[in-house]
Amino acid sequence: MLSLLRIKNVALIDELEIEFAEGLNLLTGETGSGKSIIVDSLSALTGERLTADLIKEGADSARIEGLFVLESSSFKASENLAKMLEEIGVEVEKTGEIELLIRREISRSRNRIFINDRLVTQGVLKKLGSFLVDIHAQGEQSSLFDVSTHLEMLDEYAKLEDLREKVAEIFSEFVAVKTQINQLKSKETENMQRLDILRFQIEEIKRVNPKKGEEEALEEERKRLSNIERLSALTQESYALLYENEESILANLEKVIRKVGELSEFDSEFKPYFQELQNSLALIEDLAVFIRSFRSGLEFSPERLEEIETRLAEISRLKRKYGGSVESVLEFLSNAQKELEMLEMAEFHQEELQRKLIALRDEYLKVARELHRKRVEFAQEFEKEVEENLKKVALEKAVFKVNILADESEEKFTARGFDEVEFYFTANVGESPKPLAKIASGGEASRLMLVLKTVAKTKVSKLAQAEESKTMVFDEVDVGISSEVAKAVGAKLKELSKFHQVLCVTHQPQVASFADHHFLVRKHFENNKTRISVQKLDSFDKRKAEIARMLAGEELSQTAMKHAEEMLIRVHEKSSNE
Incomplete structure (x- = not known):
């Protein structure tokens, strides 16, 4: 979870500090108020490239800092995350939580990255960033286009955790035995x-x-x-x-x-x-x-x-x-x-290992085939549920397909089985579904990701624990949709925020009404200079005024204020009843 974001001398921002929390964090403000700068700063904390052009005019350097708080469950579910943190000198506790302070410093001549005050490379940050933040923005690639995540989403939806663990266990033993055989074979001529x-x-x-x-x-x-x-x-x-x-x-x-x-x-x-x-x-x-x-x-x-x-x-x-x-x-x-005697025993041992490998391969195929059967079974259900939810976010004609390619050849064995899963999608009538990487519209991709995440999160499983510490960022997920659809998008974001910390930039008052934490981004002029500030709307009246502005513009009317109040009350009542 992203706990704190500090930005200094970036673009129009002099100095900014935002404290985020669990749940749904909404950023609103007029077009051009600086919300995209905040999202870009978040991208920088995931390892995206920075240039000196971002440094505020008149300043020599810029700095972006993010404080992330990670629960111990993240490390239990993801050995890769735990291993990476240990490699960069961050001690991982089995219980409780740890804090990661990521800092990027950029000057006219150099760019430096620190994690808990340790200097690291951009590659390390990019790898770590994939565990911490998932950004879905207009025209920006996200984890949705990473085919390897598609299988994880399907398995999460189908709750195939136990079967997955069994396959992984057999695969691990299979690889270990095969490695021993290969080592013996590599020395076979020498041994003879x-x-x-x-x-x-x-x-x-x-x-x-x-x-x-x-x-x-x-x-x-x-x-x-x-x-x-x-x-x-x-x-x-x-x-x-x-x-x-x-x-x-x-x-x-x-x-x-x-x-x-x-x-x-x-x-x-x-x-x-x-x-x-x-x-x-x-x-x-x-x-x-x-x-x-x-x-x-x-x-x-x-x-x-x-x-x-x-x-x-x-x-x-x-x-x-x-x-x-x-x-x-x-x-x-x-x-x-x-x-x-030892070498003669090695010959005998190799024969024994070969017999064991054949037995493990048969056992792996048996369990992996069952995993494949379950995936095929749940894929149809998943397709149907995703399409139903896509209708609620203004993608009524969308077609969503789960393509499962099974290859039982030994070279394709993995800890996740022998299946390759890829999602296909089209939002247009009469058009064949295509791989998600070919989706042109960033808005469509963001809404699809929103739907996929909420559908897959019907209930939490261990497969999802590594994802739960991840902060989901949606930038203008609600572009070009009606108020009714915006309401559905807001509800989906709210639902997703039960499992993830969610940060969302929105222009839709219906979406803003679902916020757990509402931040207003403003651009103002001071001493002939443009400044950007962020205010947390920590009272009902402040939120009502901002939502009314989003409804009616700067000229606030009683009607807009009343409508804003009704929206907030309706969301509050709905949340109380859940």
């Missing part, structure tokens, strides 16, 4: 190549089957086989010195032990040495036995040496390819096996 490499590497390591400590043992064995002659000579010499010679170490040691044993009988200090010598004797005997056994086992085998060399070469090759040690090679094998 990786699988081949991993399988080769695993097979190569497994074929060699290296063991921890094996390499060291093989190198020891190779060393023995390579030095068999030297080992044989050394063991023979060592055994002879230890045991075989007459003056062997063992024979001499036994003699020494006997002597020291006798000494220890005379002096106990020799006893420790006697014990150590006996231990040494046992050690040397063990060594002699080991050398004899080792020497008897020495046998040169060129086949075994070649086998060892081959095995060590295989292990060495694995180390060069997969790590600097057998431990590193085995770790590489473990990791490769895990990766292989």
Whole structure:
């Protein structure tokens, strides 16, 4: 909702501040009084282009400010709005309301836009503005010509919220699964190549089957086989010195032990040495036995040496390819096996996802077809009701059609179903209905929008919540219509204001009589300069005088005053009875 509008140094306006409220806000005044400047200023707050030509003569710069108050329901119903506000640094609360202060500053050299004092681009404002204000003016494009809104209006009228949510939920899951499949497919060739490499590497390591400590043992064995002659000579010499010679170490040691044993009988200090010598004797005997056994086992085998060399070469090759040690090679094998298992599972997972995608597509088509059937069913009812209401706003011969194009191809799946909905319209007898974008008359478009909005708003649904914070602006929606039709237009505006804040510029007293808040726009001359002011008509008498002026002109008559009073009383009584 637009709470406050400030305009400074724009065209003929020095400085202006208007406080708007919920309900129907009407602006009246003589032709050329400046009402269009106010509407243009509102357009600027939605991101429309501004030029330095708008700056008031004699001023260096101009400023337009609008304070918008948004309810939390707007964010719940529109994730896009909430996301956009968060992107520009506006914290969105789950409950309550937030204020958005939009400011546009224009000078002879630059144009700046601020939202809550944050500098933003015109593109950001234009996008945000589409959530805040919908302007319907003579010769101006509005959301009515945005085909994407047509489906929303039809669904709102038909109250298809639950079915829409179900379709959106299935579609979201469908897209998520399809994205996963596409991601897997995009890596399919790469994964296949990786699988081949991993399988080769695993097979190569497994074929060699290296063991921890094996390499060291093989190198020891190779060393023995390579030095068999030297080992044989050394063991023979060592055994002879230890045991075989007459003056062997063992024979001499036994003699020494006997002597020291006798000494220890005379002096106990020799006893420790006697014990150590006996231990040494046992050690040397063990060594002699080991050398004899080792020497008897020495046998040169060129086949075994070649086998060892081959095995060590295989292990060495694995180390060069997969790590600097057998431990590193085995770790590489473990990791490769895990990766292989993961990639093989990905192949299986893709097949599972494909089956799930087919099931989701079937489920989506089932629910989307039901949604399509409901749309077709309610479209005829909607057409009839819109045409009936168009008659009440001087479009008696108008033809309104809802064109629904269904395309069940997967490329056309959306969160809203597979339907494309477009409204067709003609106000002329004998002329085929055309897309709304081809409607020439801005007045016809405004009245059609008024009818569509009120017909679709029979009761409020969640689909409409995002729209409810939007301010609807109608500029001269009542051009060229009779007083009776103006009365019907006023009633429609009043009805629409139950769901939206409505701002309307009107020249019709019948429309003005429905106002919840009435503003009089005046142009006056002061010090040889033209000035524009806005006065809120906050009493019954002030409103009566303005409506009488609209009825009879500046020369107010008792008849006009009485007629104005009757109009206001009639509207008040009707509102009280509703």
